[in-house]
Every structure is written in structure tokens, then in C-alpha cells.
Amino acid sequence: MKILLLSDTHGDVLRIDEVLDECGKPDLIIHCGDIDSDCDYIERIIPADVAFLSVRGNNDWHSERPYSMVQELDGIRFYITHGHREKVKTGSDSLIRAAKMQNCTVALHGHTHRPLHTTEDGIQVINPGALSYPVTSYAVLYTDNGKLTVYLKKI
Numbered sequence: 643m644k645i646l647l648l649s650d651t652h653g654d655v656l657r658i659d660e661v662l663d664e665c666g667k668p669d670l671i672i673h674c675g676d677i678d679s680d681c682d683y684i685e686r687i688i689p690a691d692v693a694f695l696s697v698r699g700n701n702d703w704h705s706e707r708p709y710s711m712v713q714e715l716d717g718i719r720f721y722i723t724h725g726h727r728e729k730v731k732t733g734s735d736s737l738i739r740a741a742k743m744q745n746c747t748v749a750l751h752g753h754t755h756r757p758l759h760t761t762e763d764g765i766q767v768i769n770p771g772a773l774s775y776p777v778t779s780y781a782v783l784y785t786d787n788g789k790l791t792v793y794l795k796k797i
């Protein structure tokens with residue numbers, strides 16, 4: 643399964659279009675929050691056979707999306723969150739704890755606007771970065787029967 647991972651697009655729909663073109667068709671798009679109207683935009687323009695999941699960010703005051711969610715995809719349990727409630731700007735401790743509590747082995751988040759792929763305490767932590775200040779980046783994930791491959795991409 644091919645997953646396009648985005649976060650913190652902050653209203654730059656032209657950049658979103660650019661990423662969708664460059665990335666090729668995914669099976670699923672995950673947006674880790676900030677901002678809600680971009681999620682609405684993506685949901686509107688993607689083909690019907692591309693799935694979409696999203697969470698709310700700290701700038702999504704009126705969002706009805708959840709703060710976090712757990713998804714099992716291809717045998718891998720993902721904890722998906724924006725990250726502000728887990729205080730990711732000061733470290734991954736709360737994020738790792740939250741992922742573990744949900745029996746997840748992968749945590750996806752945004753909020754810091756810095757791309758990151760690391761493994762901490764047995765949990766893979768992936769942040770695609772932002773499509774806004776200071777660098778523009780996203781991630782493409784491939785799952786295959788419990789195996790995960792991650793590509794961080796600059797645009």
C-alpha cells in the first residue's frame with residue numbers, strides 16, 4: 643500500500659497540487675493537521691478510490707476531525723496525531739507513550755514543520771515536515787505485509 647503523508651500545509655493548495663502530481667497516485671493520503679480547509683480541499687479533489695485520513699492541528703479551532711486516531715494498515719498499527727497535545731516540540735516522550743498505550747509501532751505527526759524519521763524505544767516516529775515555512779517536504783510510505791518503508795521528500 644502506498645501512503646502519501648502530509649502535514650502543516652497551512653493553506654498552500656498550489657503546493658498540495660504539486661505534491662499530488664509529483665508523488666503519483668497513492669492508495670491513501672494522511673494529513674497530520676494544520677489546516678482543516680486543506681483537508682477539505684484534498685478530500686474534494688482526490689479520486690474516489692484514494693482514501694483520506696486526517697486529524698486536527700492546533701490551528702484547527704473549529705475542526706470536527708479527531709485529535710488523534712489509530713489505524714491498522716497492512717498489519718501495522720499507526721498512531722496518528724498532530725503532536726501539539728503530545729508536546730512534540732519539546733521531545734517525543736509523550737508521543738511514544740501514547741503510541742505504546744494504543745499498541746502501535748509507528749507514530750505519525752507534524753506540528754514542528756521539521757521532517758523526521760527515527761526509531762525511539764521501538765516506535766518508528768515519522769514527521770513529513772510541512773508544505774510551508776521553513777522547508778517544504780512530505781513523506782511517502784509503503785507498507786507490505788507488516789513491513790514499512792519510508793521516504794522523506796523535499797519539494
Ligand SMILES: [Mn+2]
Nearest residue numbers: 676699700753
Ligand atoms: Mn501545528
